[in-house]
Amino acid sequence: MKNVKTVIIQDASKESKTIHESLINLCVSNFKYLRALELRDSPLRALPNSIGTLKHLRDLDLAKCEGIHELPRSFYKLRSLQSLNLGGTGLKQLPDSVQRLIEIRHLEITVKAKRLKEIRAGCWTSLQYLKLHSCSELECLPDGMQYLKSLRTLVLVGCARLIFLPRSLKFLSKLENLKITSCRRINLKMEPEEKEDDLQLSLKTFSLFRLDTLRDLPRLLLQGSSSTLQQIEITWCQQLSVLPAWLLNLTSLQEHRIGGCKNLSALPEGIGRLTNLRQLTTVGCPVEQKIQTK
Incomplete structure (x- = not known):
């Protein structure tokens, strides 16, 4: 049993809280070679400080553990951790110990803070996937986003008070996927400034x-990815009335889907002539058409 590599605990009711804590302590004490621990939707209120002894742990899933408001002091010792899901937890702030996880590649976060702590140079240098989920008080992304040099996917969901994206995203040359959902106050206007016209970004979707x-759409990021951007999808953005003419500069665009944008009445003239465009679809807009090219 000491060589157990994966533990998944499911369907834990709130009534079983004491049993659940005992089981977690048992796993941590006996399974020193544990690589994956899934405690999704657990009634736990805290992780044992002894979790720092799991030197081989690579995957820790605490999604929907609403009772967890802080992480143990030993958390930084999980130096092999590559995937950490803190989505749906009750964390008030992301502790410094998480930034010290040097191997982290996949990170999902829910916090109740208005601001996240600054990302320091040298932290999260291997991070490829970052999701901020239901951070209902968050007003801006953390300072230091430019240090996430390996980031490929950024997902923002349900961050109702998020107002803008930082211009530091222009330094994320490996970012391929940007998805923003239900961030009801966000303003994406981001025009290139002097010396920013020749950015070489890598957005694909x-x-x-x-x-x-x-x-408005973030011209700085999209036009900076003109040679790589393949797919744009815009759904239920009901204040969007115009698509910018500079979309015609996105020469690699293959799919452009628009749905439920009730005030969008026109597309940029000539958009159907983009040489790589295979599908242009509008549904639930004043302009409803489906253009197949190629």
């Missing part, structure tokens, strides 16, 4: 869903 105040 760009997805927006239920952004109630959206009126």
Whole structure:
């Protein structure tokens, strides 16, 4: 039993809280070679400090553990951790110990803070996937986003008070996927400034869903990815009335899907002539058409 590599604990009712804590302590004490621990939707209120002894742990799933408001002091010792899901937890702030996880590649976060702590240089250098989920008080992304040099996917969901994206995203040359959902106050306007016209970014997919105040698209990021961007999807952004003419500069665009944008009445003239565009679809808009090219 001491060589157990994976533990998954499911369907834990709140009535079993004491049994659940005992079981976690048993796993931590006896399974020193544990690599994956899934405690999703657990009634736990705290992780044991002894969790820092799991030197081989690579995957820790605490999704929907609403009773967990802080992480143990020993958390930074999980130096082999590559995937950490803190989505749906009750964390008030992301502790410094998480930034010290040097191997982390996949990170999902829910916090109740207005601001996240600054990302320091040298932290999260291997991070490839970052999701901020239901951070209902969050007003801005953390300072230091430019240090996430390996980031490939950024997902923002249900961050109702998030107002803007930082211009530091322009330094994320490996970012391929940007998805923003139900961030109802966000303003994405981001025009290139002097010396920013020749950015070489790598976005491949760009997805927006239920952004109630959206009126503009982030030109800096999209036009900077003109040679790589293949897919744009915009759904239920009901204040969006115009698509910018500079979309015609996105020469690698293959799919452009628009749905439920009730104030969008026209597409940029000539968009159907983009040489790589295979599908242009609008549904639930004043302009409803489906253009197949190629």
